[in-house]
Amino acid sequence: xxxxxxxxxxxxxxxxxxxxxxxxxxxxxxxxxxxxxxxxxxxxxxxxxxxxxxxxxxxxxxxxxxxxxxxxxxxxxxxxxxxxxxxxxxxxxxxxxxxx
Amino acid sequence: xxxxxxxxxxxxxxxxxxxxxxxxxxxxxxxxxxxxxxxxxxxxxxxxxxxxxxxxxxxxxxxxxxxxxxxxxxxxxxxxxxxxxxxxxxxxxxxxxxxxxxxxxxxxxxxxxxxxxxxxxxxxxxxxxxxxxxxxxxxxxxxxxxxxxxxxxxxxxxxxxxxxxxxxxxxxxxxxxxxxxxxxxxxxxxxxxxxxxxxxxxxxxxxxxxxxxxxxxxxxxxxxxxxxxxxxxxxxxxxxxxxxxxxxxxxxxxxxxxxxxxxxxxxxxxxxxxxxxxxxxxxxxxxxxxxxxxxxxxxxxxxxxxxxxxxxxxxxxxxxxxxxxxxxxxxxxxxxxxxxxxxxxxxxxxxxxxxxxxxxxxxxxxxxxxxxxxxxxxxxxxxxxxxxxxxxxxxxxxxxxxxxxxxxxxxxxxxxxxxxxxxxxxxxxxxxxxxxxxxxxxxxxxxxxxxxxxxxxxxxxxxxxxxxxxxxxxxxxxxxxxxxxxxxxxxxxxxxxxxxxxxxxxxxxxxxxxxxxxxxxxxxxxxxxxxxxxxxxxxxxxxxxxxxxxxxxxxxxxxxxxxxxxxxxxxxxxxxxxxxxxxxxxxxxxxxxxxxxxxxxxxxxxxxxxxxxxxxxxxxxxxxxxxxxxxxxxxxxxxxxxxxxxxxxxxxxxxxxxxxxxxxxxxxxxxxxxxxx
Numbered sequence: 001x002x003x004x005x006x007x008x009x010x011x012x013x014x015x016x017x018x019x020x021x022x023x024x025x026x027x028x029x030x031x032x033x034x035x036x037x038x039x040x041x042x043x044x045x046x047x048x049x050x051x052x053x054x055x056x057x058x059x060x061x062x063x064x065x066x067x068x069x070x071x072x073x074x075x076x077x078x079x080x081x082x083x084x085x086x087x088x089x090x091x092x093x094x095x096x097x098x099x100x
Numbered sequence: 101x102x103x104x105x106x107x108x109x110x111x112x113x114x115x116x117x118x119x120x121x122x123x124x125x126x127x128x129x130x131x132x133x134x135x136x137x138x139x140x141x142x143x144x145x146x147x148x149x150x151x152x153x154x155x156x157x158x159x160x161x162x163x164x165x166x167x168x169x170x171x172x173x174x175x176x177x178x179x180x181x182x183x184x185x186x187x188x189x190x191x192x193x194x195x196x197x198x199x200x201x202x203x204x205x206x207x208x209x210x211x212x213x214x215x216x217x218x219x220x221x222x223x224x225x226x227x228x229x230x231x232x233x234x235x236x237x238x239x240x241x242x243x244x245x246x247x248x249x250x251x252x253x254x255x256x257x258x259x260x261x262x263x264x265x266x267x268x269x270x271x272x273x274x275x276x277x278x279x280x281x282x283x284x285x286x287x288x289x290x291x292x293x294x295x296x297x298x299x300x301x302x303x304x305x306x307x308x309x310x311x312x313x314x315x316x317x318x319x320x321x322x323x324x325x326x327x328x329x330x331x332x333x334x335x336x337x338x339x340x341x342x343x344x345x346x347x348x349x350x351x352x353x354x355x356x357x358x359x360x361x362x363x364x365x366x367x368x369x370x371x372x373x374x375x376x377x378x379x380x381x382x383x384x385x386x387x388x389x390x391x392x393x394x395x396x397x398x399x400x401x402x403x404x405x406x407x408x409x410x411x412x413x414x415x416x417x418x419x420x421x422x423x424x425x426x427x428x429x430x431x432x433x434x435x436x437x438x439x440x441x442x443x444x445x446x447x448x449x450x451x452x453x454x455x456x457x458x459x460x461x462x463x464x465x466x467x468x469x470x471x472x473x474x475x476x477x478x479x480x481x482x483x484x485x486x487x488x489x490x491x492x493x494x495x496x497x498x499x500x501x502x503x504x505x506x507x508x509x510x511x512x513x514x515x516x517x518x519x520x521x522x523x524x525x526x527x528x529x530x531x532x533x534x535x536x537x538x539x540x541x542x543x544x545x546x547x548x549x550x551x552x553x554x555x556x557x558x559x560x561x562x563x564x565x566x567x568x569x570x571x572x573x574x575x576x577x578x579x580x581x582x583x584x585x586x587x588x589x590x591x592x593x594x595x596x597x598x599x600x601x602x603x604x605x606x607x608x609x610x611x612x613x614x615x616x617x618x619x620x621x622x623x624x625x626x627x628x629x630x631x632x633x634x635x636x637x638x639x640x641x642x643x644x645x646x647x648x649x650x651x652x653x654x655x656x657x658x659x660x661x662x663x664x665x666x667x668x669x670x671x672x673x674x675x676x677x678x679x680x681x682x683x684x685x686x687x688x689x690x691x692x693x694x695x696x697x698x699x700x701x702x703x704x705x706x707x708x709x710x711x712x713x714x715x716x717x718x719x720x721x722x723x724x725x726x727x728x729x730x731x732x733x734x735x736x737x738x739x740x741x742x743x744x745x746x747x748x749x750x751x752x753x754x755x756x757x758x759x760x761x762x763x764x765x766x767x768x769x770x771x772x773x774x775x776x777x
Contacts, residue, residue: 022756031752096750 007048015041028083028090032076039069104154105161108188111147111198112239114140115205119232126225133228134213141206141235148198151190158624161190162245162309176328177321179304189245189309191626192618193454197242197386200461204378205235207585211469212370214582215476227267231374234260238379242386247306247314247344250390251289251296254347254383258285261380265367277366284360288350295343302328302336308390309629315393316628319637322397334398341394341401344387352384352438355412359699361435365427369475372427373468376434377461385441389454392445393628396637403536406446406527410540410547413439415697417550421557422683422694425482426471429558433508434464436547440523443544447537448638449526450631451616455600456519458615462596463507463516466589470501473582474562477575484558485681489567493575496583498563500590507593509555510548510663517660518597520548525603525655532643548659552666560674568678606652 014037021034043062050058080090087094118140122133129135154161170183190198209231216227237260241253259282266278300306303317310316321333328336348354353361361381365372375381388395388405395401413436420432437460444453475482477494491498507516524544531538567573600615617623621630644651673682683690692698747758771777 019760023753023760026753092753093751099748099750 004048004052007044011041011044011048014038014044026091026093028080028092031092032073032080035076036069036073039065039072104150105159105163105188105190107147108151108161108190108243109165111144111151111202111243112236114143114147115232115235115239117232119229119236122225122228122232126228129225131213131217132224133232134209134217134224137209137228137232138206138213140232141202141209144202144235144239145199145206148195148202152195152199155190155192155195155625156618156623160192160624160626161188162626163188164245173304175300175304176302177304177317179317182300182304184248184306185246186249187245187307188243189626190243191309191629192621192624193389193629194243196454196458196618197382198239200458201235201238201242201378201382204461204465205231205238205374207465207469207588208370208374210581211373211472211585212368214579215370215472216368223267227264227368230260230264230267231371234264234374234379238383241383245308247296247299247308247391250308250387251292251347254292254351254387255289257380257383258282258289258351261285261364261371261375264371264375265364267367267371271366273363274366277360277363281360281364284357285350288346288348288357291343291346292348292350295340295346298340298343302340309626313393313628315391315397318394318397337394338398338400341398342404344391345401345405348384348387348442349408350384351387352381352442353412353435354384354408354439354442355415356699356703358412358416358435359696359703362428362431362696365425365431369427369468369472372431373465373472376430376468377465381434381438382457382461385438385445385453385457388442388445389450389457392450392634393637395445396448396634399639402446402448402638402640403534404446406443406537406540409439409442409444409446410527410543411439412436413443413547414543414550415439417547417554418693419696420554421550422686422690423554424484426474426484426487426558426562427468427482429484429554430464430467430471433467433551433554436551437464437508439547440520440544443527443540444523446540447523447527447530448635448640449523450634451600451613451619452519452522452526452602454619455615456516456523458599459507459515459519459593459596462589463504463514463593466500466504466586466593467508469582469585469589470497470504473497473578473586474501476578476582477571478569479571479576481569481571484561486569487562487567487572488565488679489563489572490575491563494578496586497578500586500593501563502559503590503593505555505559509552509667510659511552511667512656512660513597515593515595515597517663518601518603521656521659522600522602524548524659525652528655529642529644529651530640532645533641545658545662549662549666552663553670554666556667556670557674560670561679564675565679566677603652603656607649 018034018037018041021030021037025031025034043065046058046062046065048058050056050062083095084090115137118133118136121136122129126133126136151161164183164185164187166187167183167185170181170185172180173182174180175182209228212227212231216224221227234257237253237256241250241257244250244253262278262282265281266275268274269278296306299314303314303321305312305314305317307313308315318333318337321328322337324333326333331339350357364375367375395405416432416435416439420429420436423429423432437456441453441456441460444450444456473494474487474490474497477490477497478487481487503514507514510517510520524541527537527541527544531541598612598614601612602616605611605613616631619625619631621627627633645654673679683694686693695701
């Protein structure tokens with residue numbers, strides 16, 4: 001029986017990897033993958049605590065999160081496609097015109 | 101008579117229906133809405149007479165019909181609720197006035213058939229709609245049971261006068277006269293509104309009659325001897341009474357707000373008849389009579405009313421002396437006659453004031469309609485110097501006009517004599533004790549001379565002598581619709597005095613003062629709004645010269661003597677076949693009177709020389725200080741935001757970083773204040 005604190009540590013590690021990816025990478029695809037990592041970190045947390053408490057609510061939420069992540073990826077890929085069509089590049093620092 | 105009063109709302113509703121019908125369908129109706137108006141005012145007249153009969157049989161009516169809103173309020177005397185409502189109050193005064201208004205309105209409608217329709221006017225549906233709305237407003241005003249409702253219909257009456265005075269809006273002068281009438285009366289109404297608010301805030305009620313009335317509340321407050329808004333109760337009653345009086349002075353064309361009335365002659369003559377005899381101008385004096393109990397509580401207000409009335413009576417009468425336009429003479433006589441009514445009410449002569457209001461309604465409607473007939477006869481010429489010789493060519497017009505003129509001049513035994521004499525008698529007996537009232541009486545008495553003079557100057561110039569223009573030689577014939585109202589009103593002008601032969605009653609000691617008994621509620625009345633109830637409130641001392649009979653004789657003799665000498669002077673000067681103007685004999689005084697004592701000029705100067713610069717200063721303050729502050733605030737925020745917006749780089753990574761930094765800062769903050777560390 002592995003203690004819940006290890007799951008939390010794993011989840012934290014995965015989340016931080018994702019966070020660093022979001023903050024440092026410029027490629028939009030890497031960006032999207034980093035976001036996926038962060039979402040999965042949250043899933044690990046949910047399932048770990050669901051298991052720890054012995055009810056299924058956390059697992060159900062994890063399922064919802066996956067569905068949401070799938071939708072998010074679909075939309076994100078669409079945006080990336082449009083980004084590429086307009087700028088011939090997938091660097092997120094290039095399109096800065098959508099501000100004031 | 102059981103149930104008669106449940107039909108009371110119909111009296112006002114008929115003309116309202118006529119207004120809608122004339123406005124919507126008038127264009128396609130055979131007489132352009134006249135039939136609807138005649139039918140409606142005729143029905144109102146019948147119903148009003150029914151109400152009169154019901155009151156005579158000893159019943160009165162006081163009912164709230166519709167309550168706008170009622171709620172809690174903190175009034176000065178401690179009443180904690182207030183309601184704003186529409187209600188009907190039919191007491192002897194209201195019933196009498198309903199009959200007068202509906203009768204005059206009915207006759208004016210009939211007269212209009214000959215005056216407006218026969219002349220091929222355009223816009224007749226608009227004219228009849230205006231008359232209908234005017235009648236509706238006035239009738240509703242007359243039987244309003246509270247001050248707020250009275251105020252609303254008072255305003256509506258003002259609006260209708262605006263619409264009708266400006267009927268010929270394509271001319272230059274009519275719209276300007278209409279605007280002037282509207283603005284000048286509105287100036288007075290502004291004070292009236294303040295008065296309504298003050299009375300509501302003080303007493304928490306606006307009812308005219310009943311236990312809940314503001315009159316009763318004011319009386320109780322004065323008896324308590326307490327303070328209202330930091331004033332003595334009586335002082336406060338005086339202040340609010342004077343505020344309401346502002347509206348009266350505007351509407352009843354008393355000095356100094358009388359200037360709109362002569363200009364209002366720009367409207368059709370029938371409208372002048374309606375305005376002067378029964379509606380607009382009468383509304384002011386009627387309001388004083390309606391809330392006479394309130395004024396009776398304050399001797400100061402009454403004295404002011406009396407003095408304004410006496411002064412206006414003389415002031416306007418002198419201006420009427422030099423006018424050349426027949427309608428202008430009548431306009432100044434109206435101002436003067438309403439001055440008499442104010443004088444009568446101001447000296448506590450409630451019956452005398454109402455009596456003169458009634459008689460004046462008949463003879464002034466008669467004179468205006470007579471003048472309208474003369475204008476038709478003369479092919480729309482109004483200058484009296486171009487008339488003359490109409491006596492034999494239009495006998496019906498002449499004799500009815502003469503009856504009205506004799507009543508106006510106050511020649512015994514025509515109706516005007518009895519009421520004017522009663523006013524002057526009431527003023528005299530009070531004046532013997534109070535010097536100020538004596539001065540008002542003296543002015544009123546002197547005005548009798550001028551009244552006699554200008555009235556007969558008008559009669560002689562219009563009807564006597566030789567024709568002085570082609571139109572006068574060959575007058576346009578007038579039809580039955582013009583003659584019939586003249587005859588009805590002519591008869592009334594002669595006989596209406598019978599209603600209250602007070603001097604005869606005092607001299608011969610017979611009981612023939614019917615109007616006094618009527619207003620005293622002896623046939624039927626509401627206790628607190630009767631003449632005797634008012635008399636108890638009045639603080640005037642009265643005196644007599646040796647005995648009551650002698651005083652009556654002296655008062656009547658003096659006014660008759662002056663009326664005859666005025667008329668005699670007019671006869672001497674103007675009864676030639678070819679009369680000449682005597683204006684230059686007056687010298688510089690004549691010029692001053694001719695220019696209406698420069699009243700218009702000084703009021704224009706007040707507007708242009710005082711109000712306009714003040715408004716400019718206020719405007720500058722508004723433009724610089726107020727707008728400057730607002731603009732300054734917006735400039736500062738614009739400048740600040742131009743710096744803050746740089747935080748938005750457009751690079752999504754930066755936003756994410758900011759988000760995370762914010763989250764961490766929040767966590768740290770929570771940690772520090774939540775005690776994790």
